[in-house]
Amino acid sequence: MPTLPAAPGLDAIRYAQLWEDGDVLVDALATKPGATLVSIASAGDNALAMLLLDPARVVAIDLSPAQIACLSIRIAAYRTLDHASFLELMGSRPSARRGELLDRVASKLDENDQAFWSARRDDVIRHGLGGVGKFENYFRIFRTGCCRWRRAGRRLMRCFAPSRSPNAPPSLIAAGTIGAGG
Numbered sequence: 001m002p003t004l005p006a007a008p009g010l011d012a013i014r015y016a017q018l019w020e021d022g023d024v025l026v027d028a029l030a031t032k033p034g035a036t037l038v039s040i041a042s043a044g045d046n047a048l049a050m051l052l053l054d055p056a057r058v059v060a061i062d063l064s065p066a067q068i069a070c071l072s073i074r075i076a077a078y079r080t081l082d083h084a085s086f087l088e089l090m091g092s093r094p095s096a097r098r099g100e101l102l103d104r105v106a107s108k109l110d111e112n113d114q115a116f117w118s119a120r121r122d123d124v125i126r127h128g129l130g131g132v133g134k135f136e137n138y139f140r141i142f143r144t145g146c147c148r149w150r151r152a153g154r155r156l157m158r159c160f161a162p163s164r165s166p167n168a169p170p171s172l173i174a175a176g177t178i179g180a181g182g
Contacts, residue, residue, distance in 0.1 A: 010064035013120075015043050016133030017090075022049030029053060043133070044071030048078070069116045073129060076108040091128015099125045 025046050031037065033054035039047040041062035048071075050058045062068050077086055081101065088095035089102060102124050106117045117124065123132045130136070 011066055013043075013066045013070060013133040014064065015067070015135045016070060017043050017130040017136070018045035020046060022046055025049055026052050031055065041067045041071045043067065043130075044074040047071060048074060066116070069113050070129075072109055072113050073105060073117060077105045077129070080105050080108055089124075089128060090130040092130065095128075098128060102129075 022045060026049055029037065029050070031053050034056045035053070036057050036059065037050045037053065037055045038059045038061065039050055041047055041060040041064075044060070044067075047058050047060040060068075060071055062071075077089055081089060081104070084093070085101055087093040089098060089105065091098075095101070099121065102117065102121060106114050109117070120132055127136070127140075131140075
């Protein structure tokens with residue numbers, strides 16, 4: 001079968017977890033048991049949710065080898081770990097043993113996928129499998145940046161607030177430098 005060349009940048013994980021609602025997908029499909037279903041692999045969540053429909057098979061496709069690797073490791077994790085351990089590996093629960101869980105699951109993968117996840121081991125340990133995509137990284141940047149900006153904004157606003165203490169240095173408003181008509 002002919003294969004498509006990998007598009008530029010498809011070796012990175014774009015989405016480490018899906019943000020769509022799998023229940024909505026399953027309800028919308030409402031197929032008969034035994035059907036063959038096709039899904040974009042993405043992180044694997046929707047393809048795995050389709051199994052609830054009792055299909056003969058689910059075919060997951062993706063141009064990105066990284067996204068296929070996300071699906072492969074999820075399948076191995078579901079087959080290898082109990083629920084609590086799965087949540088730890090995904091990053092949904094704190095874990096001091098995420099590296100050990102990753103190693104255990106990755107040992108069930110083919111050589112290429114093992115190498116793929118080995119190269120991302122530190123990130124998986126730090127954030128879990130569900131937190132290693134570019135999209136999830138944008139959330140971390142946004143969260144830490146907004147928190148920093150919010151704290152800085154509060155400090156800035158305190159500088160402009162009128163003083164409540166008679167011994168405190170005068171604020172900019174109380175000193176008449178801002179909002180005093182000129």
